[in-house]
Amino acid sequence: MLVILLTLTLLIWIAATIDAWIGFRKLDSLENAKKGDREPLLSVIVAARNEEEHIAQSIRSQLAQTYKNTEWILVNDRSEDGTGKMMEDLKSLDPRIKVIHIESLPEGWLGKNHALFKGFQLASGSLILFTDADVMYHPEAFSKAVGYFEEHSLDHLTAAPNLSAKPFWLKAFVAFFLFGFSYYKRPWLANNPRSKTGVGIGAFNMITVSAYEKVGTHEYIKMRPDDDLQLGMIVKRLGLKQRMVTAMTLIEVEWYESLRDALGGLEKNTFAGLHYRLSMVLFSVFGVFVSQVMPFFTVFSGNQTVAILSGVNLVFLAFLYMMVTRNMTRFSPWLFLVLPFTALLFIFSILRASWLTFKRGGIIWRGTKYTLAELRKNTLR
Numbered sequence: 001m002l003v004i005l006l007t008l009t010l011l012i013w014i015a016a017t018i019d020a021w022i023g024f025r026k027l028d029s030l031e032n033a034k035k036g037d038r039e040p041l042l043s044v045i046v047a048a049r050n051e052e053e054h055i056a057q058s059i060r061s062q063l064a065q066t067y068k069n070t071e072w073i074l075v076n077d078r079s080e081d082g083t084g085k086m087m088e089d090l091k092s093l094d095p096r097i098k099v100i101h102i103e104s105l106p107e108g109w110l111g112k113n114h115a116l117f118k119g120f121q122l123a124s125g126s127l128i129l130f131t132d133a134d135v136m137y138h139p140e141a142f143s144k145a146v147g148y149f150e151e152h153s154l155d156h157l158t159a160a161p162n163l164s165a166k167p168f169w170l171k172a173f174v175a176f177f178l179f180g181f182s183y184y185k186r187p188w189l190a191n192n193p194r195s196k197t198g199v200g201i202g203a204f205n206m207i208t209v210s211a212y213e214k215v216g217t218h219e220y221i222k223m224r225p226d227d228d229l230q231l232g233m234i235v236k237r238l239g240l241k242q243r244m245v246t247a248m249t250l251i252e253v254e255w256y257e258s259l260r261d262a263l264g265g266l267e268k269n270t271f272a273g274l275h276y277r278l279s280m281v282l283f284s285v286f287g288v289f290v291s292q293v294m295p296f297f298t299v300f301s302g303n304q305t306v307a308i309l310s311g312v313n314l315v316f317l318a319f320l321y322m323m324v325t326r327n328m329t330r331f332s333p334w335l336f337l338v339l340p341f342t343a344l345l346f347i348f349s350i351l352r353a354s355w356l357t358f359k360r361g362g363i364i365w366r367g368t369k370y371t372l373a374e375l376r377k378n379t380l381r
Contacts, residue, residue, distance in 0.1 A: 071097075
């Protein structure tokens with residue numbers, strides 16, 4: 001049985017490695033983009049709930065952009081801290097800033113999705129950027145993004161930021177998460193016009209108004225915790241022109257401050273990503289354990305065939321991991337040495353998120369509970 005499992009995982013890693021090697025060659029770096037000749041009005045929409053620790057610094061980094069034809073719509077989504085006041089203070093600094101204060105959440109909406117939709121309704125630009133309240137921008141980020149967008153005549157552009165982390169185990173966990181995201185979602189397919197696979201990243205989703213309306217706006221994905229990803233997927237499914245780029249030195253976000261925060265943050269969308277199905281949870285746990293934990297132990301097997309197959313599995317696993325780390329992060333590829341432990345952490349996060357969702361009868365996201373019944377009801381077909 002071990003020989004069969006290891007042979008199957010080896011074939012998977014060989015295929016995934018080849019796919020990633022070809023795919024990463026098609027991912028551009030936004031750093032290499034040229035500034036555009038035109039400057040269409042860019043509407044930057046930021047939804048925030050209880051983000052008083054981050055929003056001022058993030059917006060100030062945006063106000064320092066070399067791209068000037070910009071307006072900001074800051075949406076205060078029922079915050080219980082000083083977020084709303086900070087937004088008003090920022091508004092007083094620059095007349096291009098508009099502020100919306102949301103006091104209540106309509107039935108059938110997730111808070112962030114509703115806030116982004118309300119922001120869109122106030123936007124005047126032909127080009128929209130959905131971004132988060134804790135994202136930091138290099139002064140040339142907007143200019144290069146719009147230039148790239150115009151050069152390639154896009155409908156949607158998403159950019160992978162540098163996900164910074166300080167504690168060692170958080171770095172290892174984030175690196176593993178991006179590793180899994182890359183081989184599972186194959187984000188480079190967003191740049192293949194023949195593929196229906198699309199991607200969207202919450203830190204940076206730039207889209208034309210016409211494309212946003214064509215996909216149904218956030219109203220179509222109003223109960224999706226993974227709204228950023230779903231937005232990109234629908235764009236591609238409708239045959240609109242999409243590109244994904246990396247922006248390791250232009251866009252940065254500290255995804256979580258600690259490993260505990262990361263595990264808590266994944267509660268909201270882990271089960272959604274598995275379509276709220278227990279069978280998918282079990283399949284994912286089994287798959288991760290067999291392919292990314294087991295070979296590290298069976299390589300020491302007394303059975304020569306098992307040991308050799310495990311060793312070859314680890315070679316391809318290491319090559320793929322280092323390829324992803326080099327292209328999608330600024331972390332050390334030597335984090336591969338703790339991969340079996342971060343894989344076990346990831347398995348724990350899947351089981352924990354799924355169990356808590358069942359136990360609570362839904363998810364709790366930024367202080368608001370959304371029932372499992374309504375989440376399943378609004379799952380996209």
